Amino acid sequence: MTSAVRDVPIGWRYGLLGLPLAFVALPLYVQLPSLYAREFGVPLGALGALLLLARLADAAFDPWVGIFVDRLFRRSPREVLAAGAAASAALALGFALLMLPPVRGTTPLLAWAALSLLVTYAAFSVLSVAHQSWGAMLGGDEAARGRIVASREGMGLIGVLLASALPAFAGLPATACVLAAGLAAGWWAWAASRRPVARVEAPMAADWFAPLRVRGFRRLLSIFMLNGIASAIPATLVLFFVRDRLQAPPAQEPLFLASYFLCAALSIPLWLKVVTRIGLARTWLAGMAVSIGVFVWAAALGAGDSAAFLVVCALSGVALGTDLALPSALLAGVIGEAGQRGRGEGQYFGWWNFATKMNLALAAGVALPSLAFAGYTPGSRSPQALDALALAYCVLPCVLKLAAATLLHFHWIRPGAAS
Template sequence: MTTAARAPLQLPWRTGLAYGALAAPLAFVSLPLYVNLPHHYASVAGAPLAALGGVLLATRALDALIDPALGRLADRLFRQGKGQGHAWWAAVLGCVLLALGFAALWHPPKDSATAMLVWLAGALLLTTLAYSAVCILHQAWGTRWGGAPAWRARVTAWREGATLIGVLLASALPLWLGFDATSALLVLGLMLGLWSLHRLKLPVAQLADPVAPSPDRPQRSPWANASFRWLMLVFMLNGVASAIPATLLPFFVADRLQAPQWQPLFLLGYFGAAALGLPLWVRAVGRRGLAPSWRAGMGLSVLAFAATPWLGAGDGAVFAVICVASGLALGADLALPAALLTGVIHQGGAGGQSEGRYLGWWTCATKLNLALAAGLVLPLLSWAGYRSGSTDAAALQALAWLYAGLPCVLKLGAALALWCAERHHPTWRHTT
């Protein structure tokens, strides 16, 4: 066992800000892709709902399968040369491709449904692959620092806090300014984020983990790590539970609540509450530990969301309150799983060597969650007789139960799996 100095509990704000800055423009991509894109192609472009769900499932699943290879590439880039130069230039290339793909997504050909769906598949693959490559590099940058649970929670909180700022802007700007203006702002944000990352000085890793990394140790697959397998099970159950409402929100707001004009306010309330709640969850980690705090966030989410299937037209104000309450719970989902992952990596002896491998599979799981959400619930809605703009009572009730009822069940399953994982890995409950 190697003893190392413990990381300071306070992360310098300049370091946190410089590291997290790139996450804000990346959120300009993630939110429109997973919230606005399905509704845009179904309602504006007129794509068939079942075919659209199939294309989203296929492209996101293919994209997800490539992420582990992107993770291995990230590890090689960080190992090459001195400093982070190779990784930074790879991030620059990824940002260029990301901006081009994102702009193309919102201008599909409309002469035929086939051409439209082919365009969607190609542009979506380019955008999401570039997005994944940049995200993996960015996350590995902070994951390499290691540290005690409170330190790790602060690192991820800075990144996810910047993400929430980007999400708050992306939740309103596409609807108010259009996607062309949003694409231009994306380019500006990526440039500023890359500049901040380039100037960032990597802190000395002051790990509080029991295993020190060794360059001579053969690197095992992340799946050989039992802690990682448990964490991925919880992460995927919880992730699908969160991805289903993200996919169905525009349909639920427009057709069930009949309040499409309120959607920007719902999103602002949801993500604004998450941003305000992040410091509270970071503080909770210092008192209760990472896993118990995450479980508390899951429970709060279920309590906040449980009444949603019974809402209908005219209940926009009630839904706004639900958005704020569930947004507070979202802060736990944003900051704590990644902090647990950092601990799993360093305690498994892979710190400073194989962050990319782990993060490649982590990003893969994130996309599979979204692919499963779109590929399963959209065809189920079609089978239930729902179409965008439908007024049929039975179809709208099916929409409500898929939007809110199914995620609550999955969240409870994730909380149970996390409780079982804690029995096998008591360090997940540690506060220091």
């Protein structure tokens, strides 16, 4: 039996939990700012500050989560799965509290959101770090690692597609119920997947900074962060751009989001074929180039350009496929090359998730207050405010992604750079 065939049952069982994890991530990072600003009237400046502080606290927590997960792996996979079950329950509860607040008024809403975010983020961190570490321990060559990560991210994209449409068509209570059911099914499938072969016999020291002493990890993390900020800013601002810059009707919003994530899901198998020819890093670089070209064009769009923006969503979704499937596969290779597979995946993925959340924190904490300073408020139609929105949504991400692509080329792809 070939490796590709063996990976299939492992992939869907291991990867299914990616569906509810991504399902909850879209409302948390894309829809939450719009919900609290538009529906509940929370000022953008106060909301941006809250999200920045909450996400910074969450990010700082992740390296500790990594150490905790490594200790669970040293005991047994059963301990990891038990912690995953508890985190799944807490995540479902925290999401419901956050999206269905029983209070109104700016101060009560901010306080409620802060407490709900802490519960939700903590549960999400434990569950995602444990799940990612499990996948990295399965090992394999570049193609096999790509398939394992792609199974998780492919399921995640299905979750994102559901999350992009379900709140609009079924409402937030139904969305919370679907999330709870998805977490239960995802945990069950994960528990039925293959246990990691690697055993933790000589664990890494419980040291926050141990992964940062690995040169290849430092370089990969810097590229990942720059690229992640470039993706997080549009994710934070997309609904504002659609409603105010494009002045598109609300009924079109699910179509934009669905086309973006559907094209990302469909592109992953194609990108994996490219990986077999040119490798993980060069394929990721190609995806960055596609994304830059698409977003430069999007800066010229204005009111009534919904059809053109749908093309932007589709093409940028194709580029997103590389961001989802390839960086984590590169990280698994870094861990193996450092001789630390089965010894410290939790610490590495703790820092990895720290970087992801720092990206999201900076996107919300910088972009939203900056737009407010530039005179933009939700519903604004002044040319100056809408130009500022277009620059923040389209141009700034291109600059950051170009910087990430430059680092990837000169510090990773160039022979000997990653050693």
